[in-house]
Amino acid sequence: MEMSLIVALIIGTGHELEDEIAYQLGKKGICVLFCGNKLEGVIKTLNDEGIEPKFIVFDTIDLKTIDRVIGQINEQFGKLDILINVGILLDNGQFKINIMLRQGFEAKGFFDTLTVSQAFIPLLQKSPSSCVINVYGKMNDQNSRLKSLTGLFQDCSSKIALHQFIDHFNKQFSNTNIKINSVTIGDDKNVQTIQKEANRIVHLALLPFVQPAKSKTMRILYGVVGEGMGHATRAKVVLEMLMMEQHHVKVVVSNRAYKFLDENFSNRFSRCATAREGEAAIDIVEIEGLTMQYVNNVFDEKASVLHTMQRMPNMLQKNMGAYYQNLVFWKPQAVISDFDSFAYIFAKSHGLPILSIDNQHVVERCLIPDEARESNPKAFNTYKGFVKAKLPYCDHYIITGFFTPEIHNNYKAKTILVPPILRQAILDAKPLPSEHGEHFLVYQSSKSDTSLISTLQAFGEKCIIYGIGREEKIGNLEFKGFSEQGFVDDLARAKGVIANGGLSLMNEAVSLQRPFFSVPVENQYEQVLNAWYLQKLGYGVFADKIELQALRDWAQNIPKYAKALSDYHHDSNMQLYKTVKRVLEEFNRRFIWWDPLKNLK
Template identity: 40%
Template sequence: MNILYGVPGEGMGHATRSKVIIDFLLKEHNVQVVSSSRAYQFLSKSFPGRVHEIKGLHFAYKNAQVSTLGTFLLNLKSAPANLLHNFSKYLMIDKSFKPDVIISDFESFTHFFAKQHRIPLISIDNMQVMERCILDIDIPKEETNNYRLAKTIVKAKVPGAKHYYISSFFPADIRKKDTSIVPPIVRDAILKAEVSNAGHILVYQTSSSLSGIKQVLHQIPNLKFYVYGFNKDEKDKNVIFKTFSEQGFVNDLASAKAVIANGGFSFISEAVYLKKPVYSFPLKNQFEQFMNAAYIEKLGYGRHFDELQADSMKAFLYDLDKFANKLSAYKQDGNSQLFKALQKQLKDM
């Protein structure tokens, strides 16, 4: 079967989980991939000759939050050239590759291609939980507009799929047909990781614009912090910045006492899988991150705070044993549930 797989370029979580699924699909199918930005670079190395570069949207950050105006201006400036590039890529794929089915991880190019050619479309992502399920968390007044906007975007992103597989570390009641919830997709390095507790805290930042992080962490001098996301190697007292390497990152995560992060789904899912308590302070103006952080606290896997502060850190550390006890009950059989469901779905097409 010929499969066209779409992966967005913003945020590496889409790319790392899509790689796991593409590896599985390639055992029986011919897969071609479209992606952009860092995700394209990552996937093209993993699947040489199978990945086609398109131009996608990008977020602009300021002071560790999404800048609405900056994001609009950033994408407006590049829109004409991006549309021309994507149209030429569309014509090339249309001529050289005839997909039997299309899979989209919250990616628009493949959705458009599927609709234009009336090809069955499967959605695999974590975002559709906002639109197709009932959220069992309190949504404060200040998050209401972000929730409405996020839900509108999600609803419009990949409509009309034959089936929606929603990857989630938390349970949710499904409210729409043709929808299934599956556990988070976990990469092989995490599945094979040896879990321990070396006593350090791993800090992961998707936005390097967060200022003052060292000053906060210096206020807890008895703990060592490994910090990823700033693209530098530097040591300052108990704070050690590290440039990214997959194996080094996985080793530090698997041996961490706990983790500190924003609200990104993929990292939080990996922390939960490895049973690491989570201090989550989501990026502002991103409801999906708020939702993930809220569920971390609801499930007792950690705490949800508005920002990174020393006093909040101390409160989080005080309850680590309680969080670890809750996490000990989390169970997931690797990626088997999604793989079995996807295999059956493809056979039935």
């Protein structure tokens, strides 16, 4: 594309920086549109250099004249390639442009930056490669020769306000093909003159026209809770999708989940440090995470807190090392969190867009029936408060599960429910009809429940038991060690499943149409909610504990549960895949790296 075909509009205060931007654009053959400033000096300078600039000056732009200016541009050019908003500042909680000519930043002729920029969207979308450059800050002529620059934002609170505005601005353009870039005057200590600042702005403005299309490969930080294996198996499915899309991903994970993901990915893909664009790469980074303590299948809050406090010094040391050595210098472009705080905090600290993928947020972002709360209202409110506080204000939320309550009206724009996220082994499984099953599958990860074995022995039916860590046969009971394929095969041939209220196994059982006997871990409302919906939908039984008679009654009703389950069909993760891909494409268009410690170095 010839530079002469590019049309750029500069809106601002009439400051010298705008003259320099116009000069540098004019020198490159760009057609520069300017509002209010006559640019005689810039035109003369270019003429002296043998350049006939393509400049057009419009009347000063304001909310009364903007429609006329847009009409003139459309009539003469039929498009707008570049919009540069110069001198945006914070005024009474809003980011605005001063439109008064050469009267400084104290003048009161402001208009809202977002409002005027949105008015130009139709013109910008007529360009094949359009962009908006927002320039924040002001100049101080502290040195008349060097024209030193200082930032407008001098305290932490205004920097936070700036980040929030940038994020809000970008979201308004997320469904367009318009690239958004931001420059804060004075934030780069290597840029100390007006000429260099203008060069930085012009470089960003022309990038879409002088470089190949932006690579679809993204640098993604993925945080996974390490307690239990449900988060890890779910993350494995999403990570396989990200590898298929050739992204570079760093996964931060703790406990058993680290070993699981490391074994599944580290030997199959390149490391992020050596991978090329368009080549899938992944690093599994071990951090220290929280652990849960159980006594007789009851979640022990005090013991869990005490255990965490004892490990806290080592957790902080290890996690800070991961924070700086693995992540800060890598500069991820987006963050995905499966209920993980480490990745979430990193995203918020650096102004990165974040996608939450989990099942926990159903309790906070969806309408939960009163009947599901009444068994323990205190536990419900405590759990909801915990979930709400852990990952607030993510850009998007994907909630997965076999039940689909209605989303709160306030959250519908940023929340989507998807069917269970199923590993490939489950998708490939060929289940027997549950009435023709060969055994009952039992999963029990807590070794503190001493009554389970004796009850199952009295039950008399063949049971295959996973999770206890033994491999032996005792009468009608067969204990097996961990084997992903072996577990899936046993699940597919089972009459039914006996387990706690964890969602991962429940999702898989429902998807394979296996009736379920659920005994939620006490003090874990998440499991109580899962079991309540299981029984409500007719897929199985919600029990407070495993008792022989209740188990026999459930087994006799297997055909009834199987009939209810026959109407349930999963979508092979298609909705998940489409949603993740769409969200990441949006994130890729509005990546901005923000280092809160930059000015403290």
